């Protein structure tokens with residue numbers, strides 16, 4: 873029986889079928905590499921080149937944070953629910969961090985599952 877982590881499509885997944893869908897399913901993250909402690913900054917997550925119809929679209933985007941030095945991770949940051957055809961397949965969150973770590977973005981396509989990407993953020 874597969875663990876849930878095995879059915880999340882991360883950039884490292886080698887499966888041929890997953891690779892064929894990677895380009896237009898992997899959430900892209902735009903965020904600064906370095907931020908000031910306690911100062912809000914934008915994190916934009918979007919999916920490029922994917923259909924946006926009632927039959928086939930991304931339905932939500934979630935953001936989590938892996939905080940360096942914390943015993944239990946991740947920390948849930950935010951979730952955006954998307955309505956096919958009306959909502960563009962993107963969301964911008966404003967985030968405040970006090971410690972460095974990794975921001976994870978998850979996005980769910982109703983036909984092709986949960987896709988993941990991540991970026992490291994240094995807090996100065």
Ligand SMILES: [Fe+2]
Nearest residue numbers: 928981983984
């Ligand atoms: Fe899809």
